[in-house]
Amino acid sequence: MRNRLRVVCWSGYEARLFSAAFSIAFFGALRVGELVLEERSDGHSRGLLLRDVQLAPAELRISVRNSKTDQRGRGAVIRLPATGDAGPCPVKDVRKYLAVRPSGDGPLLKHENGLPLTRRQFAQNKGFGPLEVGCLSRLRSLTLLVFLRCFALFTLGLAAVRIWLVGHSIVHWAGVAARQSGMGPGLGFPPHVQVSWLSRRGMCWAEFLPRIRRQLLLEGPPAAIVVQLGENDLVSMDCLSLRTAILSDLETLRAWVPTAKIFWSKLLHRRIWRGSRCPVATERARKRINVAVARKIFELGGDVISHPMIRFQAISLFRDDGVHLSASGNEAWLGAVVAKLRAWLGW
Incomplete structure (x- = not known):
């Protein structure tokens, strides 16, 4: 997946950004609204902040503060273990992204210019070429989780x-x-x-x-x-x-x-x-x-x-x-x- 992102993303930073975003969404089975920053009508925001992530040598801990199915806002902590494989790994991909992420608090996932990664950019993959945009736009008719599961299985080459x-x-x-x-x-x-x-x-x-x-x-x-x-x-x-x-x-x-x-x-x-x-x-x-x-x-x-x-x-x-x-x-x-x-x- 990372090799493919290097080809279709316009910079090495963007490739690391989307690698981290895909790994977190897939391994954590997160909705887009739980991943990228979104401002809600009540003034509160959803999405992962830098402080919501704790990186350990063998696992990634993510605090999901609220979600669509968490109406009471209790939150949850998700632990994503390292895969130990050469392919996609939430620990490895997030560590490489954090090494180049601009300093400062705020959204976990943001571009090199400091602007946050948005739902639209994640779904349509801004920075991808025309073929990739056309393919990934099918996320409108498929669930994100199903798409990422198929994409990762294809990339890893592992039998289900x-x-x-x-x-x-x-x-x-x-x-x-x-x-x-x-x-x-x-x-x-x-x-x-x-x-x-x-x-x-x-x-x-x-x-x-x-x-x-x-x-x-x-x-x-x-x-x-x-x-x-x-x-x-x-x-x-x-x-x-x-x-x-x-x-x-x-x-x-x-x-x-x-x-x-x-x-x-x-x-x-x-x-x-x-x-x-x-x-x-x-x-x-x-x-x-x-x-x-x-x-x-x-x-x-x-x-x-x-x-x-x-x-x-x-x-x-x-x-x-x-x-x-x-x-x-x-x-x-x-x-x-x-x-x-x-x-x-x-x-």
């Missing part, structure tokens, strides 16, 4: 690694928590690792294979599938029937995606098993199914994700309903999933 997270409310709310945290929906992985959240609140096991089939038709086979599903069925199905259904469907899944890594995220504790006539029996069924499914997963060449911290005794990890996880619970669940995926990816 698709990971599907499938499940009920646990997966749904974990996805929401990831988006609101520094990890983002991609769980902090490099751009070529594409994470899809296939969740539905209240999802039951009978929906599992139909959901997988639809996604296969849309995307083709993934590299890995994480399954967090079955707790909602523990009350409505007997232990033997549910265990049989899960084991059978996992074998079908393996036949559909023979090369994918299947991760079984163990059925979680609940403080309250709503609708259960005997919570003790339901808890016993949960344990038995986890043991049987773990054995099957290993036979199929998959792996198991345990959640030792999430126990019914840990009141702070659950919401008041005793079913869904609290913010701390979501953090614990995400931590276990990300750690297992990182180990599988070799990071």
